[in-house]
Amino acid sequence: MVTNFESDILVVGTGGAGLRAAIEADERGASVVAVSKAPAGMNNATVVAGGGFRAAIEGFTSEEHYEDTLRVGNRLNDRRLVEVFASEGGMRVLELKRFGVEMRVRRGGISVGETPGLMGLGMTKPMVEHLRSRGVRIVENVILTRLLLSDGVVVGAVGYDSHDDSPVVFSAKAVVLATGGAGALYKRTDCPLRTTGDGYSLAYRAGARLRDMEFVQFFPVALAEPGLPPYLIGGPFSEEGRIVNRLGEEIPVKHGVTERPLVLKSRGALSIAIMREIQAGNGVDGAVLLDAREPVKKYAAEEWFTSQGYAQRMARLGAAEKPLKIAPICHFNMGGVVADEDGETGVPGLYAAGEVVGGVHGANRHGGNALTAITVFGARAGEAAAAYAEDRSLVGVGSLAEPELSRYADLRSSERGVSPGVLMSRLRELMWEKAGIIRGESRLKEALSELREIIEAASSLKASNGGEMREALEVPMAVDVAEMIVMAALERRESRGAHFREDYPVEDECWLKVVVVERGGDGGMRLSTRPV
Incomplete structure (x- = not known):
């Protein structure tokens, strides 16, 4: 049986960026549904973060923050995003108190949480409680696999409930992607194992462009x-x-x-x-x-x-x-969806915020900037999505969802097939060994070849229960993202920030430009470069 939801705004992800976007959209009068692959506010990068926010506060100026961020990012950052981030960071972080977040403040920094390894719970737990107190619908344990488009406009999404073992279809006037990064594509990571980069793949297949995917911190x-x-x-x-x-x-x-x-x-x-x-x-x-x-x-x-x-x-x-x-x-992805300061992606109806967005951090991220960025841009994306939804109507998405629902039916079978867990383990191993900290052309090309073998093997995936369905649905999206990282790393023939090529070991000013990834007209991955 298919479960259906309708709302003005669909927020995908309940880490800090998603929760902040949902709160803002709700306060702007929009009806909001927030969907999470895990229990709300749990099992995401925000929760396991160190709990520190770097922001212009207590004598640390926005100008200092701006310059710090550009310097650490090797000046590959989107300047407009950094301007907004540095100027609004202190105000936006302190604003979290209004949602029940307790914090400690000192020059240039704010911290939350008390439990080592789960410091970010000090942020997400009260924000989830705040949303629930306002009656916002939170749908848990659902993995989204496709954004639904009508005439080039995002009008909803389709996913699978791993607990109820059944499909879910969402109709919405606007979608905010806040799915976090892809740290779990590497075998050694501090990111939760569900952070497999779903949002990058969702945006890519919906027609959005991505940037800086080679920069993995x-x-x-x-x-x-x-x-x-x-x-x-x-x-x-x-x-x-x-x-x-x-x-x-x-x-x-x-x-x-x-x-x-x-x-x-x-x-x-x-x-x-x-x-x-x-x-x-x-x-x-x-x-x-x-x-x-x-x-x-x-x-x-x-x-x-x-x-x-x-x-x-x-x-x-x-x-x-x-x-x-x-x-x-593996800790963080600097790259992600190309979006402006309001989270607009260039795909009508699609907004993005948090680690899924590229451009704020450039080639490397300064410690403490991640939580500040998700707070600033989560609020902005929620506000912009709510404003966009005011002039839109819901679109029937039943027929748009049918191809994905048919794929689910084929995948969900008692027949024996390739184990998704085996393929993900293979993917994580190859990314660590061949597209990790120290890179080179031969290993990156080997990684591409192995990724294509995994894609071929994925055609035989089968799932016998809801948990296996979630893993099986993660695999093709994870391969999309791994291919983006490897292709972009091959393209950037220099070393800069977190990207190190042993065959091009120095920074080259000719490469003070951005590698952009998008889906070509033939369905293949297309790369280009543009000035910063």
């Missing part, structure tokens, strides 16, 4: 101890600790990584340096060492980017007694 200092989760290690522990190879050489010093704080301003450079040491045989069991014994003993006080609980976790890991094995981890 790896957090340089994450636990790599056998049998333990890959916790991120930041604050004074990575800053005042010593990051060394097996020979005892300090890696930042050896590789000239000097801009500090390291994990806020030098994520790309430090990740590359660590991986080069590991590949050169100077690692320890595929990792390097963080000697944080002194800062762990020293710090119990709270900082904007950490907490007392964080220090206690480090102590429980034994960091006060011995060096810990650490290695980089």
Whole structure:
């Protein structure tokens, strides 16, 4: 049985950007349905973020924030987006108090949450409660697989409820994509495993353009101890600790990584340096060492980017007694949908906000900017979508949804077929090994070849229950996104920000331009470049 929903605005995703967009659209008088692949406000990148917002506040100016963001982004950023982001960031973040978000404020930063590893719950939990208190409909455990278009205008979407094991069709006057990034395309990541890049694929297949997809950020200092989760290690522990190879050489010093704080301003450079040491045989069991014994003993006080609980976790890991094995981890996607400051994508009826949008961060992201960006642009996209919907009417989408519903019926079968879990594991392995931190033409071409093998194997996918359906539906969208990353990485023949090509190891001013990905008229992926 197919479940149907109608609303003025359909918000896809209930991380920080989606929740903020839904609140804004609701407050503007629009009827809103928010749909989430997981339980609302859970299992998304916002929840597992460090809980820190970088913003012009307490003496840190918007001009400083603007310049900081451009510098770390290697000036590949969309200047207009950065202007809006820097000028509105402080106001928009403080505005979260109105929705029940408790925060701590200091110069240039605000932090939320108290639970290490789930700091972002301090943001999403009260925002979900706020939405529910206002009667906004939240549809959980539904993966969207196609945006529905009528005469080139987005008029709804179709998806699958993995808990009820049944299709869902949405009719809406406007859709706001706030689906987060694609960190789970890499085998080593701190992102939830459902962050497979659905929104990039949805937008691409609806006709939107994407930019900067080659720029994938790896957090340089994450636990790599056998049998333990890959916790991120930041604050004074990575800053005042010593990051060394097996020979005892300090890696930042050896590789000239000097801009500090390291994990806020030098994520790309430090990740590359660590991986080069590991590949050169100077690692320890595929990792390097963080000697944080002194800062762990020293710090119990709270900082904007950490907490007392964080220090206690480090102590429980034994960091006060011995060096810990650490290695980089996939953390964030700088690239995404091309959108303006109001989230307009160029596809009528389609708006986007948060990590799914490219351009704010450029070639690399400054620590603390992600949560601020989702707050600023979530609000703007919600407002713009609500204004657009005022002059639109709902369109019947039953016939538009039929092809996708037929695909679901073919996929949902008791017959034995290729396991989606096997294909996703293969995808994550190849992206880590061949399109990860250190790249080169031969490995990237091998990755493309293997992706095409996965696409072919995906034609035999079958799912015997709702959970398998969700995984099976993720695979083709994940392959879309992986192909975008690999193709864009092949196209950019230089090293810049988080993108490092060992065959083109230096930054080239001729490449101060943006790689754009879009769907060609033949259905294939088309790349072009344009000036910043």
